[in-house]
């Protein structure tokens with residue numbers, strides 16, 4: 001019999017053995033499909049040289065796969081009830097460190113330094129959906145050396161990460177992800193691949209960090225404030241939306257002048273601008 005946790009029977013056995021109660025607040029939907037796990041490991045290109053950071057190992061299903069392919073794995077899990085389970089399910093692997101911590105509070109730079117001497121790491125996760133955006137933005141913005149991030153996210157979020165201007169899903173997340181990385185959709189994953197089944201569809205997406213940013217901008221921070229302000233009031237034209245934003249301190253006249261210099265109509269909305277155009281607008285206004 002297959003003793004791996006990707007075998008649903010084994011997962012049920014462990015859940016029962018520890019009388020584990022799934023916590024909705026932590027987004028606990030465990031993977032029970034070996035094909036999906038194979039696809040994730042292949043897409044992340046995990047090999048014997050690699051140090052991998054896994055966010056939210058659950059009962060260790062993906063961790064077992066990672067441990068078999070990587071040099072070393074650190075698995076960061078917030079739920080204290082899962083720690084004794086992980087110690088049990090991962091006992092055969094001496095290259096895994098379990099860290100009982102909230103990923104949003106962990107010093108990931110220090111971890112990358114300690115475990116990989118500051119060289120780029122790989123991040124793999126079936127993410128807790130309630131904090132997908134802060135986790136991904138945290139990885140990019142904190143300057144953690146990252147080669148790629150291969151994650152299971154809500155299907156709708158995967159769509160938002162990949163689209164360009166003029167589509168309904170285009171927004172601040174699309175621009176932020178595309179500024180830092182090249183997104184690639186690995187697979188769509190239906191609810192029956194998880195226990196318990198989530199109410200939404202899921203997708204695996206790989207974000208390969210750009211070696212060189214696709215656009216140059218004078219003040220990155222200002223550009224992202226500008227982008228957020230543009231999409232906070234999505235239905236407004238830029239001249240009205242940005243003028244209303246206290247954080248930016250720009251006037252309507254300044255916005256109109258900048259748009260004119262860029263050859264854009266004064267009535268344009270943020271959803272029509274490319275990343276290059278946001279960078280240009282940021283340089284003109286900052």
Ligand code: SAM
Pocket residue numbers: 026027028029030031032055056057058059060061062076077078079082101102103104125126127128129131
């Ligand atoms: N990797 C496992 C799998 O694929 O079966 C579990 C994935 S489950 C969708 C998300 C996991 O993230 C859960 O184990 C949950 O407890 C954990 N988690 C939720 N919030 C977290 C946080 N802030 N920091 C670390 N882990 C977290």
